[in-house]
Amino acid sequence: MSFDNDERADLRASVRNLLSKHSDSGAVRRAITTEHGYDEALWARLCEQIGVAALATPEKYDGVGASLLEVHVVQEELGRTLTPSPMLGSAVLAAQTLLLSGDDDACARLLPTIAAGSVTALCWAGSEGWFRFGVTAAGETLSGTAQYVLGGDVADVLLVLTDDGLFEVSATADGVTRRRVPTMDPTRTLAEVTFDDVAARRLVSSPDLVDSIRTVALIALSAEQVGAASAVLEQTVEYTKSRKQFGRAIGSFQALKHRMADMYALVETARSMSYAAALSGTYEDAVIAKVYCSEALQSVAAEAIQLHGGIAITWEHDTQLYFKRAHGSAQLFGQPRDYLPLLNSEAWR
Template identity: 85%
Template sequence: MSFDNEERAALRSSVRDLLGKHSDSAAVRRAITTGHGYDDALWSRLCEQIGVAALAIPEKYDGVGASLLEVHVVQEELGRTLTPSPMLGSAVLAAQALVLSGDDDACARLLPGIAAGSVAALCWAGPDGWSGFGVTASGETLSGTASYVLGGDVADVLLVLTSEGLFEVDPAADGVTRRRVPAMDPTRALSEVVFDGVAARRLVSPTDLVDQLRTVALVALSAEQVGAASAALEQTVEYAKSRKQFGRAIGSFQALKHRMADMYALVETARSMSYAAALSGTHDDAVVAKVYCSEALQNVAAEAIQLHGGIAITWEHDAQLYFKRAHGSAQLFGQPRDYLAELATAAGL
């Protein structure tokens, strides 16, 4: 099922073509060993030739002024290839934190750079995850540790979300310590940022900023999960057509056809859930997309491992990378079980 109009179809084609040329499996594996954790040259191409970082930034801040649906398209395509990039952390999370804050001065200063490809990072979660904040504010001084920060170790600007609101911090400021941390998913670099009495600039931030930002984050993540699930399914089908046992392609066996049909159903329903959330923009739909797409990708990736057999768990094969992305992304922005409890409460159960 396609949710693309003519413009989104053209955007998808452009992103897919560029990634096809510069982000195959070998390129992804090279990118994760770099100091940035992504291919800086590819990110520059995506920004300069297609403008992916500028999509959801208003035109008055040098952006495109597109909707979350266009961001969805890019996230899907990046998820298909597992391309490491600052898209989710900088162009979505950090940029939308600024846009949703309504702080015109901060937006005018920072968003044009982000739209051009400069990397910003949002420091939010603490060691226990995204249910609280890792950093506390006393006036305009920040202390604490932000965990699971996307791009925090290489960002040109840090935005810090606290219970007292949103702050801007110079990464070179005294008291800031940044480091890359080991992650389950090698294609997504995570970092830890420590603030030890750091001077910060307080930004305007509405009381519902966290809820608004969480909604955007969950939709963007679900789009990436849909892309990854779709690619894992396609690779499994192609393998089933070529792998032979007892003189027949294993894809001709009825039992395996049923399993791949179930994978297809998961991918398509996940796609519908994700696009429904992008279209509505509501928190409840975003939560449903987060839960469903996380579980769909985990199931599809697990089936891909099973249907490929022993080769799928070797480092040389990409199936294990999709499996790690599935489980890593399921934990990002909160575990599905936590959101299930939220949905149950909202339903009065």
């Protein structure tokens, strides 16, 4: 089922065409070995030719003025190819944090650079996970360590969420230490950012800022998961058409047809869940999308491993990359089990 109107269909076609030329399997594998962990030239093309980093930024801040549905399309396409990029961390999380904060001065200073492709990172989670801040504020001085920071090692500006509000820090400020950390998913880089009595600029912060950011984050991530699940399903179907056993393509065996039909049902249901969340924009629907899309991608990737046989677990084959993305993305912004109590709570019934 398609949720695209004509404009989103054109956007999808443009992004897919660009990625097909510059982000195939070989290009992705080369990108993850670079200093920044992504192809800077490809990111520049995505920003300059299509304007992906400016999509959901208002025109008064040099953006396109589109909606998060357009961001959803881009996230799906990036997920299909596992393309490493600053899209989720900078163009989505950081940009939306600024907009949701209501700080007009910060938006005017920072959003035009994000829209142009410059990287800004949001420091959020602590050592106990995504529901505890890693950094504390004493006045306008920050201390502590933020974990799992998307683009934290390459960002020019850091936005920092604390119990005392939102702050802005230059990535090169005295007392800031950044390092990239090992990840299960090599196509997504994460960093640890430590603040040792760092002077920061306090930004405007609304009371519901964290829940609003979390909503955007979960929806954007679910879009990426849908794209990845769709791609690995398509690759599996194609493989079963060409792989022969007992003189027949294995895709003709009824048992395997049933398994791929189940994979298809998971992908399409996940797509519906993700778009429902994007259309409603509510925290409740975002949580549902997070839980369902995380589990759907893990199931589809696991089935793909089985249906590809032994080649799927070799480094040379791409299926293992989708499997790692499935399990890595399930942890991002909190594991599904972290959200299940919310779905069962009386307040949501």
